[in-house]
Amino acid sequence: MDMKAGFIVQDWGLVDYKEAFERQKQGVSDVMNGGRDLLILCEHPPVLTLGRMSTQESLLYSRQEIQKRGLDIIEVDRGGDVTLHAPGQLIIYPLFNLNNHGKDLKLFMENLEEVAVDLLKNFGILAISIPGKRGVFAGSQKIVSIGVGVRKWVTYHGLGINANTDLSLFNLIKPCGLDVRMTSIKEVLKKPVDMDALKIEAVGQFKKHFSYD
Amino acid sequence: MTNIILPDLGEGISKAVIACWHVKPGECLKEGQEVCEAVTDKASFVIEAPADGKLQSIVINEGQEALVRGILGIME
Numbered sequence: 001m002d003m004k005a006g007f008i009v010q011d012w013g014l015v016d017y018k019e020a021f022e023r024q025k026q027g028v029s030d031v032m033n034g035g036r037d038l039l040i041l042c043e044h045p046p047v048l049t050l051g052r053m054s055t056q057e058s059l060l061y062s063r064q065e066i067q068k069r070g071l072d073i074i075e076v077d078r079g080g081d082v083t084l085h086a087p088g089q090l091i092i093y094p095l096f097n098l099n100n101h102g103k104d105l106k107l108f109m110e111n112l113e114e115v116a117v118d119l120l121k122n123f124g125i126l127a128i129s130i131p132g133k134r135g136v137f138a139g140s141q142k143i144v145s146i147g148v149g150v151r152k153w154v155t156y157h158g159l160g161i162n163a164n165t166d167l168s169l170f171n172l173i174k175p176c177g178l179d180v181r182m183t184s185i186k187e188v189l190k191k192p193v194d195m196d197a198l199k200i201e202a203v204g205q206f207k208k209h210f211s212y213d
Numbered sequence: 214m215t216n217i218i219l220p221d222l223g224e225g226i227s228k229a230v231i232a233c234w235h236v237k238p239g240e241c242l243k244e245g246q247e248v249c250e251a252v253t254d255k256a257s258f259v260i261e262a263p264a265d266g267k268l269q270s271i272v273i274n275e276g277q278e279a280l281v282r283g284i285l286g287i288m289e
């Protein structure tokens with residue numbers, strides 16, 4: 001995938017999911033209108049998002065019970081099932097214009113997985129992608145979730161990398177509709193990871209896998 | 214008559230599920246208007262009206278699978 005024009009990196013810090021979604025929409029519009037691709041890094045306060053393939057069974061508790069625990073539940077226009085976002089999870093939103101890069105959705109998704117696999121490798125974690133199951137796994141446990149939206153061939157939504165995430169929150173859901181346990185970099189390495197170091201590595205991996213200069 | 218088609222989404226993707234329709238038969242559509250979303254492989258792809266016109270019928274309903282380059286809806 002040749003993206004020599006490069007992308008602009010924006011770090012939004014800890015930002016409310018709905019606010020970030022509105023800002024993503026503006027970014028998508030800018031990219032659609034000829035602006036440079038954007039790579040957004042952020043974290044969200046605890047929230048559950050339901051992708052287009054979510055079902056009643058995706059939530060393991062009633063909506064009321066989940067909301068009582070202070071988590072919003074938001075339906076979103078991305079692929080995939082339910083997922084959880086919380087502080088300590090690095091969110092990466094690549095707003096890339098695939099009109100300029102081959103219009104190949106499968107290649108884009110595979111590149112996202114490769115970014116995550118190589119990023120984790122550089123933190124000492126052997127992670128893999130599993131054919132037929134989007135996301136990235138450390139052993140049998142899922143460590144990175146992937147779900148994207150595409151509008152006029154501009155991508156949005158993206159990756160959630162569990163770095164220092166409170167994993168107990170995942171007990172509220174069937175992550176991605178799968179009977180899978182979630183893990184985190186902190187859990188695997190048995191020590192917290194520096195989020196700034198993770199962000200620097202993530203940008204480097206995007207440059208590598210999306211052929212940026 | 215104009216057909217709303219599921220576009221080619223890339224090598225190796227032959228089908229997608231229509232997750233939702235944003236318009237109903239009988240509605241007037243503008244070219245480029247978002248009409249439905251197709252989901253494949255953890256990606257949701259927004260499909261647009263190919264021309265101005267009225268949506269005559271939906272061929273692939275929500276939850277049903279569509280083939281790439283297949284007809285999703287018919288406009289008049």
